[in-house]
Amino acid sequence: MKTAMTGRPRTKPADIRRDELMDAAEVLFLKKGFAATSVSEIVEEADVAKGTFYLYFKTKDDVLAGLQTRFVETFCKAVDTAMAHEHADWSERIAAWVEACVHAYLDNVALHDLVFHQHTPANRAMKSDNAVVTRLAALLTRGAEAGAWNLPEPRLTAVMLFDALHGAVDDSLAFGKTDDREKLVAVVADFYRAALRLS
Numbered sequence: 001m002k003t004a005m006t007g008r009p010r011t012k013p014a015d016i017r018r019d020e021l022m023d024a025a026e027v028l029f030l031k032k033g034f035a036a037t038s039v040s041e042i043v044e045e046a047d048v049a050k051g052t053f054y055l056y057f058k059t060k061d062d063v064l065a066g067l068q069t070r071f072v073e074t075f076c077k078a079v080d081t082a083m084a085h086e087h088a089d090w091s092e093r094i095a096a097w098v099e100a101c102v103h104a105y106l107d108n109v110a111l112h113d114l115v116f117h118q119h120t121p122a123n124r125a126m127k128s129d130n131a132v133v134t135r136l137a138a139l140l141t142r143g144a145e146a147g148a149w150n151l152p153e154p155r156l157t158a159v160m161l162f163d164a165l166h167g168a169v170d171d172s173l174a175f176g177k178t179d180d181r182e183k184l185v186a187v188v189a190d191f192y193r194a195a196l197r198l199s
Contacts, residue, residue, distance in 0.1 A: 018056045021046050022070065025063045029114055034064060068115035071108065076131050078104040083139070090148035091198050095189040097139060098165060101132070102185050105169050106178055133158050140196075149196045161192055 012020075024045035028037040039060060043050045057063050082100035087093040105112060137158035144151045151157050168188050172178050192198075 014056070017048070017052065018066070021048070021053060021056055022063060022066050025060070026067055026111065026114075029064070029067075030110055034060065034114065064115060067111070071111055071115050072131050074108075075101075075104045076135060079132065079135060083135075090143050090146070091193060093139065093143075094192045094196065094198065095185070097136065098189040098192060099185045101162075101165055102169060102181060102188065105166075106173075106181065109173060130159075130162070133162050136162055143196070149198065151196075157195075161195060164188070164191060164195075 021042065025037070025042045028041055028045055032041075037060070039053055040050065042060075042063070043053050046053075057066070079097065079100045082096050083093070085096065087096055133155070137155040140149075140151055140154040140158055140161075143149050144154060165188050168184065168191075169178075172184055178184070
């Protein structure tokens with residue numbers, strides 16, 4: 001007796017299944033809130049058995065940590081793509097950096113707030129090992145080596161500059177002034193140039 005092998009596979013690769021669980025959790029967390037969402041609701045949304053959840057995550061906090069990591073990876077990819085383009089000079093590179101970060105933040109405000117405002121241990125750890133700050137520090141180090149600016153502490157400068165950008169975007173959100181992104185990018189980029197003593 002022959003069995004036809006048609007249709008979708010009975011099992012999915014682990015990374016795909018994990019992403020589907022995170023996608024389901026993201027939808028529910030954004031709709032209902034993290035605290036109000038149960039594991040049962042996540043597996044129902046993902047259309048999997050409850051046991052499948054525990055193959056990939058121990059708790060909802062683990063899912064949130066996964067969403068946070070994915071957010072940072074997506075954010076960094078957007079920044080890396082922007083920085084891979086040809087830039088005329090260091091001033092233009094700084095402006096491209098700022099523009100990429102502002103758009104990456106504003107395009108995903110709700111998800112950003114979800115994954116960074118829950119005050120979990122993973123959240124606190126992420127602050128001391130921020131991949132975006134690490135990239136900015138590397139950019140500042142390259143600029144210093146090229147003689148574009150003089151920075152004795154590139155990483156600390158990167159922390160302060162990133163916090164300034166973050167604060168500017170948060171302020172714009174708080175006062176409902178995010179319609180003119182070009183102006184926001186220009187103001188922050190000018191601040192960066194002034195801090196780095198670029199003309």
